[in-house]
Amino acid sequence: MSLAFALEKQVAISAVLRACSLTSAVFNKLVKNETLVKGDKSPVTGEHSTRVILASDTLPVADYSAQAVINVILAQAFPSDPIVGEEDSADLRNDADPTSATLRSRITELANEALALPLRDWEKAEWGIGPTHGQRTTFQLLDAIDRGNFSGARKGRMWTLDPIDGTKGFLRGEQYAVCLALIEDSEVKLGVMGCPNLPLKAGDEAGEKGCIFVAVKGQGSEQRPISSLQDATPIHIPTRPLSELRTLESVEAAHSSQSTTGRIAQALGITAAPVRMDSQAKYCSLARGDGDIYLRMPTGVGYVEKIWDHAGGSLLVTEAGGVVSDSRGQPLDFGLGRTLGENFGVIASGKDVHPSVLEAVRKARAEESQKL
Numbered sequence: 001m002s003l004a005f006a007l008e009k010q011v012a013i014s015a016v017l018r019a020c021s022l023t024s025a026v027f028n029k030l031v032k033n034e035t036l037v038k039g040d041k042s043p044v045t046g047e048h049s050t051r052v053i054l055a056s057d058t059l060p061v062a063d064y065s066a067q068a069v070i071n072v073i074l075a076q077a078f079p080s081d082p083i084v085g086e087e088d089s090a091d092l093r094n095d096a097d098p099t100s101a102t103l104r105s106r107i108t109e110l111a112n113e114a115l116a117l118p119l120r121d122w123e124k125a126e127w128g129i130g131p132t133h134g135q136r137t138t139f140q141l142l143d144a145i146d147r148g149n150f151s152g153a154r155k156g157r158m159w160t161l162d163p164i165d166g167t168k169g170f171l172r173g174e175q176y177a178v179c180l181a182l183i184e185d186s187e188v189k190l191g192v193m194g195c196p197n198l199p200l201k202a203g204d205e206a207g208e209k210g211c212i213f214v215a216v217k218g219q220g221s222e223q224r225p226i227s228s229l230q231d232a233t234p235i236h237i238p239t240r241p242l243s244e245l246r247t248l249e250s251v252e253a254a255h256s257s258q259s260t261t262g263r264i265a266q267a268l269g270i271t272a273a274p275v276r277m278d279s280q281a282k283y284c285s286l287a288r289g290d291g292d293i294y295l296r297m298p299t300g301v302g303y304v305e306k307i308w309d310h311a312g313g314s315l316l317v318t319e320a321g322g323v324v325s326d327s328r329g330q331p332l333d334f335g336l337g338r339t340l341g342e343n344f345g346v347i348a349s350g351k352d353v354h355p356s357v358l359e360a361v362r363k364a365r366a367e368e369s370q371k372l
């Protein structure tokens with residue numbers, strides 16, 4: 001008897017793998033070039049001017065194309081499943097914007113290149129003959145992007161997709177993640193996160209990079225090297241003494257209050273500097289024990305978290321033996337639409353330390369309100 005969500009897991013890994021290959025290609029072809037052009041301040045003429053048009057639009061190019069690729073693959077395997085995706089194609093259809101036609105043709109080229117990637121041996125072994133992904137026209141790809149327009153629901157089955165989470169990290173050549181999750185009746189059942197820049201072993205910057213993390217509800221969490229997807233290693237959150245714990249937080253100060261996370265760490269007696277990393281790679285690092293406490297504290301501007309930024313990562317952590325809540329200890333509610341509308345920030349850690357972290361959050365908050 002096959003395990004629950006076996007097909008969904010295979011399809012999601014294949015889709016995320018193809019999107020990772022696309023985002024890595026975009027980075028190598030475009031982002032690096034742009035950095036060079038900007039870095040040496042050389043005059044932007046001739047061939048360079050084309051590059052700059054493409055490169056300065058690298059961010060949407062990679063996000064849109066990756067969303068198109070994943071949505072095409074999901075639509076082929078599960079045609080009636082709705083998708084809550086971060087991107088939509090409205091800007092790409094705007095012909096008043098002179099860059100939109102250039103973007104469309106670039107997206108078409110990149111997405112079709114990724115869809116044409118041959119099946120890996122692992123995929124053939126799992127699927128037999130396996131699916132082939134035919135080439136798509138530009139407008140088919142724009143429609144595929146817009147399959148991500150579902151508004152979310154409390155009941156029923158849906159996917160949620162962040163084609164590039166940590167876009168700022170992606171552009172810096174640091175951490176980012178391609179994140180896909182399946183939600184049923186507001187509960188995350190499957191999470192697949194591709195982290196092309198994450199070393200297989202924590203801190204081993206000189207070693208191999210590129211991991212896919214997979215979690216299935218009730219079946220645990222695992223890590224696979226992008227280079228050999230058949231090698232799944234189960235991952236668990238280790239137990240460490242409080243004095244040895246490290247916090248994980250966003251690189252971007254605008255995404256999480258670093259003064260509040262500093263106070264929380266202090267209240268816990270943590271002396272090590274926080275590990276700052278973009279994207280859901282933080283959840284992945286926590287799930288395999290590279291860091292211990294993920295703190296995402298609201299900055300006070302009224303930002304509401306999006307479901308695609310947390311669905312896969314939160315399942316990965318809970319299946320690795322951890323607990324994920326918001327900053328008040330409430331569970332994350334994935335049934336309210338495209339956002340975590342009732343939640344404030346995120347706190348994730350091993351089971352044992354989670355109550356102490358919530359207590360430290362209360363203490364930090366009390367200190368902050370006294371200062372006001």
Ligand SMILES: Nc1ncnc2c1ncn2[C@@H]1O[C@H](COP(=O)(O)O)[C@@H](OP(=O)(O)O)[C@H]1O
Nearest residue numbers: 164165166167168250252254255278279303309
């Ligand atoms: N003011 C804000 N507060 C919290 N999160 C924010 C934010 N503005 C943007 N974000 C989200 O933070 C995500 C990146 O998270 P992190 O800081 O952990 O790397 C972004 O995902 P994208 O990069 O997919 O847009 C975006 O959805």
Ligand SMILES: [Mg+2]
Nearest residue numbers: 162165166309
């Ligand atoms: Mg995101």
Ligand SMILES: [Mg+2]
Nearest residue numbers: 086162164165
């Ligand atoms: Mg994104």
Ligand SMILES: [Mg+2]
Nearest residue numbers: 086164166167
């Ligand atoms: Mg974004």
